Amino acid sequence: MLIRKYPALLAALVLLALFTLAATLMSEAYGSGAIPTSMVKTLGKTLCLALAALAMDLVWGYAGILSLGHMAFFALGGYMIGMWLMYARTGEIVAATLANSPIPASAEEIRQGIAGQVFGVVGSTELPWTWAFAGSLPMQLLLVLAVPGVFAFLFGWLAFRSRVNGVYLSILTQAMTLALALWLFQNDSGFRGNNGLSGLQNIPGLTDQPQAVISVWFLWASAVALALGFVLATGLTRGKFGSVIRAIRDDESRVRFLGYSVETYKLTIFTLTVMICAIAGALYYPQAGIINPAELMPIASIYLAVWVAIGGRGRIYGAVAGAIVVSLLSSWFTGGRAPDLDLGFYRIQWIDWWQVLLGLGFVCVTLFAPRGLSSVFDLLAGMRRPDRHGRDLGPDLGALQEKEAQP
Template identity: 70%
Template sequence: MRTSFIAKKPSVLVFLLALAAFTIAVTILSEGFGIGVISTSFIKTLGKTLCLCLIAVAMDLVWGFTGILSLGHFAFFGLGGYMIGMWLMYERTRLIVSEALMQGQIPPTDAEVIEGIGNQIFGVVGSSEFPIVWAFADSLGLQLLLVVLVPGILALIFGWLAFRSRVTGVYLSILTQAMTLALALYLFQNDSGLRGNNGLSGLQNLPGVETPQSIVSMWFFLASALALALGYTLAAWIVSGKFGSVIRGIRDNETRVRFLGYSVEGFKLAVFTFTACIAAIAGALYYPQAGIINPAEVVPIASIYLAVWVAIGGRGRLYGAVIGAGFVSLISTWFTGGQAPDINLGFYTIKWVDWWLVLLGLSFVAVTLFAPKGIGGLFDRLKKEGGA
């Protein structure tokens, strides 16, 4: 009776093999490690897409499996990015400032270096003082810990408050949206200590690493692929057992689960916090590839897009989330990047940059109405037809 869960869930193995094949193919075609068919900037796009797939897996866990439509997971994603961005920016600025000060006639004191860094980083918001939130920015280890801790604790506090008062359904969605809005508005302030709407920039440069971007981008690409593989496997393992039964039970009938003696709040809180941490890790891998993070990334609409990806891919099945996030975000990049050819109707030219969002919005309505199971649902249909 006792079988390994990979054997029980062949889809996980299929997914891992597909991901491995994709990663190897991209590596061979890349500029940094291979024959140079794929440009470095596209490698970054692919790496970022993998991170988006990872947060989509998290979103699927929390929404598709547990039934909590969180409109706040992109906030955790952004927070993760901010946390790693703080170290990247601090360390790089420190190297530049130290070097510049070393050119002076006498070597700088630590205080002078820190003041120099402060001026460099916070000059744009008219300050040179280090805010308290930067207290650990000089330590990579601590800041990496904060990548998980800050979003995790925020999710824990918010989730504890929301779940214990039994806010559910759309109310919870609106509440998470409000939380995201509050965080975005907070980050937009100049005195938030995170450079207001300037955000953190220059994150693509690893401090002290002289390797060209073509190689660095491959490091991040591979790291993102690894993170996605681990995240996916972990998520699949979690939902395969009794825990999966319980959270799907919560999704379908919360009250019944409660009368079975399970503390619904505890399970929800665990899933919410765990997925927030996954989202944060995805963000911490994403933003060094994007190079910049600012509060506009955190606004509620980003989290809603995340829900859109998962819904289009097919919620309640992990590979659906990955397909949705990968497919929609890549196609969005293609359409909004101006690469898609405009369609000339004679009297009017359809510019995809302008019309893509209209199309996306409407296709989203169509998916909800006609294909509630998303793209993943098509596989089921094919399977059934194949079986019959």
């Protein structure tokens, strides 16, 4: 069993469980109320971002594929579940309004009322074909995985079979993300254009439950998803599959000459991590309450790569720690909680300077601590890098060496 075989996995799961329990006991719904509902939502969203960082670490830190488009699939997962949330909640409101009419409303009248409420903001009264299954929760949950998964599979198949690698692949994923975002900004895209989807925090059928309770439920769901992500990532990276994708990262040509289907492995890990990001997004946006095309812009995926780099790529716990630390710091600095710094000749307002601070942190980690925050865990665990000699066989930290002879 993985948990017995790998103590680090057990430690991560225990820490996650303790974190979730502590947040629950200090919440307004089930505890002392020391943590407000807004903070509980922030913690839940942070766990979702940590799951996305875990996926990014698998595809970049282990497979060497620097994707600058994974947050686009994160947002697509949010759009898929957001369609059901908005459709079902609007349906409840329309049905309650029409219930007072002398003649009971038909299903078609309710559907037309929903279309007018949802798309009236973009000047339409018809539901587009993209909303064909919006009234079915099982179908929309399936689409959370299917739409990003199929999109990623087609994109990856075209890119990897053409052997697009390195910076060219990163630029291609970034261009794909930008094109998708610009399309969603259009009012005729079928997703309400710049308005996006709103009111997602109102869960259909649970309107009698306060947000304090719902926020804790989503915190639990996010924690379970992250725990399953830990287990899946550990299983993938510790077996043969993990050995092959690390070998592809270090020396793709040699792996191909050994007879492995490099494109198949890259396509598999790319598609799988995209689906993990989509699940994270489907849990994130009901807690955020709104999603719009700005969430798909390339800068979001760049931030994701920065989190992984700061945490330490090629280390699952490092990527997760990086996402959690940077996300919480970002909420603190940009939420107005950090006091301004008065230098006498200039007053630093962290709301404006947070991105500069994040950029400096990324540069410092890249130059002075390539292993990021994961190096701190190594020090605490008493782990030291082996004294290895010889020419690197790969460009990444941890790549095999030509020889390991004593000096």
